[in-house]
Amino acid sequence: MSWVTEHPPARVDLDACVTCGLCLPVCPTFRLTGDETASPRGRLAAISAVDAGVLGIDERFSDVIGFCLQCRACETACPSLVPFGDIIERATAEVVAQMPSTVSRVRRFAATTGVGTPWIMRGGSILLGIAQRLRLAGALERLGIPASGLRRIPIPLPTARGGSWGASDAPTAMLFVGCVADVWFAEIHQATIEVLLAAGYRVESPKAQTCCGALAAHDGLTDNAERMSAANSSAFASADLIVVNVAGCGSHLKADPELGSRVRDITEVVADAISDGRLETLPANGTSVAIQDPCHLEHGQGIVDAPRAVVAAAGYEVVDADRDGLCCGAAGTYLIDYPETSTELGERKAAAVRAGGTKIVASANVGCEMQLRRFLDDSYDIAHPVEFYARARRGK
Numbered sequence: 206m207s208w209v210t211e212h213p214p215a216r217v218d219l220d221a222c223v224t225c226g227l228c229l230p231v232c233p234t235f236r237l238t239g240d241e242t243a244s245p246r247g248r249l250a251a252i253s254a255v256d257a258g259v260l261g262i263d264e265r266f267s268d269v270i271g272f273c274l275q276c277r278a279c280e281t282a283c284p285s286l287v288p289f290g291d292i293i294e295r296a297t298a299e300v301v302a303q304m305p306s307t308v309s310r311v312r313r314f315a316a317t318t319g320v321g322t323p324w325i326m327r328g329g330s331i332l333l334g335i336a337q338r339l340r341l342a343g344a345l346e347r348l349g350i351p352a353s354g355l356r357r358i359p360i361p362l363p364t365a366r367g368g369s370w371g372a373s374d375a376p377t378a379m380l381f382v383g384c385v386a387d388v389w390f391a392e393i394h395q396a397t398i399e400v401l402l403a404a405g406y407r408v409e410s411p412k413a414q415t416c417c418g419a420l421a422a423h424d425g426l427t428d429n430a431e432r433m434s435a436a437n438s439s440a441f442a443s444a445d446l447i448v449v450n451v452a453g454c455g456s457h458l459k460a461d462p463e464l465g466s467r468v469r470d471i472t473e474v475v476a477d478a479i480s481d482g483r484l485e486t487l488p489a490n491g492t493s494v495a496i497q498d499p500c501h502l503e504h505g506q507g508i509v510d511a512p513r514a515v516v517a518a519a520g521y522e523v524v525d526a527d528r529d530g531l532c533c534g535a536a537g538t539y540l541i542d543y544p545e546t547s548t549e550l551g552e553r554k555a556a557a558v559r560a561g562g563t564k565i566v567a568s569a570n571v572g573c574e575m576q577l578r579r580f581l582d583d584s585y586d587i588a589h590p591v592e593f594y595a596r597a598r599r600g601k
């Protein structure tokens with residue numbers, strides 16, 4: 206038997222590929238290498254071969270699968286609607302199950318126990334915050350920790366977990382705070398809460414929520430991702446609306462059978478409130494903002510217009526950060542596994558932003574924001590679309 210997990214790649218999904226090749230031009234790894242095995246079609250062929258028992262799971266197969274950024278640009282391009290993201294997650298889970306290694310055990314800890322346990326996350330964050338103050342970000346980068354992409358971590362550490370804001374009789378938006386975002390990107394939560402209150406919501410952030418599980422799922426750690434999903438299903442059981450402000454988390458949560466139909470990205474919620482008049486459109490300020498489209502917003506959730514509408518309503522002229530649209534190379538833990546490819550893609554993205562001329566960039570995904578900051582200098586102002594809207598409201 207080729208597969209050993211409970212939910213391997215499904216034959217029906219693999220057979221949906223008609224090998225047309227329309228996905229190849231949008232695939233970053235194929236574009237960089239020109240290698241068919243680094244393309245969506247090539248990866249599907251390899252997975253099909255394992256499914257048929259022609260290939261076994263070995264180092265070569267592991268690399269064909271692991272080299273994929275899971276950016277899902279191929280899904281958007283595919284006329285046969287091949288669910289590539291789901292297939293690659295299931296294939297990755299097979300690699301983890303059939304090729305256990307010390308590396309995979311360390312990753313299991315970092316991607317699940319580490320980020321999903323508040324005291325570990327917070328302890329590590331304090332150390333990172335101290336390293337920032339000692340100007341050790343460069344040294345951490347050399348050790349493979351992308352510290353130069355971080356915003357300054359406040360000490361004492363913030364948290365929006367367990368909070369509630371606004372009138373008790375207003376419709377409630379439940380805020381998903383995430384693991385790293387809660388500690389490292391508190392300003393995004395602050396702006397989110399502020400703008401949701403202005404739109405007429407009460408905001409609650411359940412204390413029992415945990416990491417979304419996207420990192421674990423992308424790393425093939427299905428059991429851990431399912432445990433996190435169960436914890437979040439219980440924490441958000443009473444929610445009608447779950448608001449997420451990190452595209453990677455939102456994309457994963459929208460695929461959750463329990464939670465998915467109630468999850469919305471903050472840019473969708475704010476764009477709706479602007480369009481129906483609950484939030485105002487602020488006067489033009491003569492400044493342009495480059496919009497970066499995170500893969501997990503554009504391809505994972507099909508959202509392209511909402512961040513533009515939010516930034517435009519904040520008074521900015523909206524421009525595209527990168528018309529080519531290739532993944533920035535952050536992709537969860539990819540920058541640790543394939544640092545050269547991640548760097549090449551990060552530099553391409555930064556070059557596209559520089560070529561556009563504007564020094565203000567909006568990104569709705571914290572991973573992309575960190576990658577942009579690593580490759581752009583300090584003169585660039587990089588923030589979430591909802592932060593630009595909140596800032597504009599504060600200054601009105």
Ligand code: SF4
Pocket residue numbers: 231232233234235243244245248272273274275276277278279280289
């Ligand atoms: S998910 Fe991205 S990197 Fe992976 S095959 Fe599809 S387009 Fe290529």
Ligand code: SF4
Pocket residue numbers: 221222223224225226227228229245246249279282283284285286287
């Ligand atoms: S676009 Fe879809 S059907 Fe065509 S080769 Fe790529 S995955 Fe297969």
